[in-house]
Amino acid sequence: MFKKKGSSALAISVENLQREFFHEGKKLEVLRGINVTLEPASMVSIRGRSGAGKSTLLHLLATLDKPTHGRILFGNEDVFRYSPTQLARFRNEHIGLMFQFHHLLSEFTALENVMMPALIHRESHEDAKKRAEELLKRVGLLDRCSHKPGELSGGEQQRVALARALMMSPSILLADEPTGNLDPKTGNGIHDLFKELNETLEISIVIVTHDEVLAQKMPRRLMMNDGLLYETTLGDENATLTKL
Ligand SMILES: Nc1ncnc2c1ncn2[C@@H]1O[C@H](COP(=O)(O)OP(=O)(O)OP(=O)(O)O)[C@@H](O)[C@H]1O
Numbered sequence: 001m002f003k004k005k006g007s008s009a010l011a012i013s014v015e016n017l018q019r020e021f022f023h024e025g026k027k028l029e030v031l032r033g034i035n036v037t038l039e040p041a042s043m044v045s046i047r048g049r050s051g052a053g054k055s056t057l058l059h060l061l062a063t064l065d066k067p068t069h070g071r072i073l074f075g076n077e078d079v080f081r082y083s084p085t086q087l088a089r090f091r092n093e094h095i096g097l098m099f100q101f102h103h104l105l106s107e108f109t110a111l112e113n114v115m116m117p118a119l120i121h122r123e124s125h126e127d128a129k130k131r132a133e134e135l136l137k138r139v140g141l142l143d144r145c146s147h148k149p150g151e152l153s154g155g156e157q158q159r160v161a162l163a164r165a166l167m168m169s170p171s172i173l174l175a176d177e178p179t180g181n182l183d184p185k186t187g188n189g190i191h192d193l194f195k196e197l198n199e200t201l202e203i204s205i206v207i208v209t210h211d212e213v214l215a216q217k218m219p220r221r222l223m224m225n226d227g228l229l230y231e232t233t234l235g236d237e238n239a240t241l242t243k244l
């Protein structure tokens, strides 16, 4: 069902990534020097306590935010040097985003929300509609195409957001709590879909999750703690953490 794009899988190198926020005159060091290389077509989970900086890292990987220090290379490209137009094009072509809060457009139906990235990319309405319907079918929502976000459950909205994230066949899918509102069976279905996307299309998948079962299923598991990233080896995270 999914079509492979011409563009090949991308490696991501994160080098000494730091993100500070200033709040009421105080400096908050949320990311304190993260180094990690994600091979092309990786499947990675990131866990860590609430407030650890996971979503902050995901926003940087999505190129929606800029680091205070350090850089991220996609392939060999330092995309933060791009102009805003180049960066927007890069994001549209390579990054699929599924956020913690879905950011669906409330005035539009599920189908229109999924079609939106392709319409922005000036694809024909007919092609966009066909692909959006296929994706909604794949996430089990073909019978909800004409519902607006307010007429969908939380888990359904999450799945619409996933379909939208996949619309442009991204090189990298970044998902923040993708199974947060889902029952175990639907959550397993999402994991199976991630696996299929990874294996058939070589999409890299980075998942931030508190869902231990999902995290354990990913071939590479990272843990964020105190603004730094750790590799977790063995099943039990607390047993072996290696700073990256
Ligand atoms: N724009 C901002 N200004 C100031 N502080 C911020 C800003 N964005 C995030 N923070 C702070 O950075 C920290 C990390 O936030 P982040 O959203 O990355 O956490 P998280 O690991 O995703 O948590 P959760 O599991 O609850 O989603 C938090 O303590 C938050 O208050």
Ligand SMILES: [Mg+2]
Binding pocket: 054, 055, 056, 100, 176
């Ligand atoms: Mg978060």
